[in-house]
Amino acid sequence: MLGEFEIIARYFTRPAKSAGLGVGDDCALVASPPGLTLAITTDMLLEGRHFLPGADPRQLGHKTLAVNLSDLAAMGADPRWFTLAIALPEVDETWLENFSAGMFALADAHRIELIGGDTTRGPLTMSVTAIGTLPPGYALRRDGASVGDEIWISGVTGDAALALAHAQGRILLPAGAAALCRARLDTPEPRIGLGRKLRGIASAAIDVSDGLAADLGHILERSGVGAEVELDAVPRSEALRAAADPSLAMACVLSGGDDYELCFTAPPEQRSAVLAAGVAAGVSVTSIGRIVEGAALTLLDASGAIVPIARAGFDHFRPPQ
Ligand code: ADP
Ligand code: MG
Helix, strand or coil: CCCHHHHHHHHCCCCCCCCCECECECCCECCCCCCCEEEEEEEEEEECCCECCCCCHHHHHHHHHHHHHHHHHHHCCEEEEEEEEEEECCCCHHHHHHHHHHHHHHHHHCCCEEEEEEEEECCCEEEEEEEEEECCCCCCCCCCCCCCCEEEEECCCCHHHHHHHHHCCCCCCCHHHHHHHHHHHHCCCCCHHHHHHCCCCCCEEEECCCCHHHHHHHHHHHHCCEEEEEHHHCCCCHHHHHCCCHHHHHHHHHHCCCCCCEEEEECHHHHHHHHHHHHHHCCCEEEEEEEECCCCEEEECCCCCEECCCCCCCECCECCC
């Protein structure tokens, strides 16, 4: 059976590229990029909490890195380096092979380099720390939204939660829709290109990991503003529009986690720049409402009447109401 250092050498070591020194020493060494700000983020995935036992290892490798790249995207940062801390219950070479292939495929697509980590035995857990760079002053922070700004969302939200509802037997999707939604859940695409294009255009941004309403709520709280969102304007996938249970579908769109789309705000005069950023990044962007005074998130129906918010987003320490 492979030992710790053989696992690292075989599955987690590649020749250093932009790092001065990568895997293999007590620390990695990278040159501080002159004139740039570092953006640093950590996200952890636990078996049984963030993914089901027996999850496909290639997809897990993808998702472990994707959720961290999504945080860099939400800040508008360019991905540079990452570290991986992993606990494995046993040495399963096929599993390691696939996990590492899924992770490196996404890493190569976004030109981010694995420069170190830690490997130990324990309940299956992965924790990545990702480092990106930005020109100083250009980070897309949560606290930058102002009254009058438009609220935007990339892509569509709710598909990942719909896949989960299908997997748990709360809804039955046709096979094609189930597969599409499942891919959104298992292999989310971090919106790195869009985040980068939104630098200097968006006033605030967040990635939607806990549900659109909850994550937009974080922007509102940090910015000290309220929001009005037009429900009919919130984009939905084919699968969601066709879903048999419309109230469940709406709950997925507003409160479903794991979409990893970007929710952001921008002054109305930036509208054409936002649309151009979406085109350049190859992802749809939709205006769903506006920032208003106050602190509340108000949902409006087509007639302008207020719709009560059913359920907040996911919170690890609070059971769903
Ligand atoms: P130390 O005991 O000095 O902390 P380790 O024995 O934990 O070093 O790790 C040896 C080298 O392998 C270090 O460079 C570390 O960053 C790297 N490493 C360990 N686990 C991983 C991993 N899962 N992915 C990438 N690099 C790793
Ligand atoms: Mg050490």
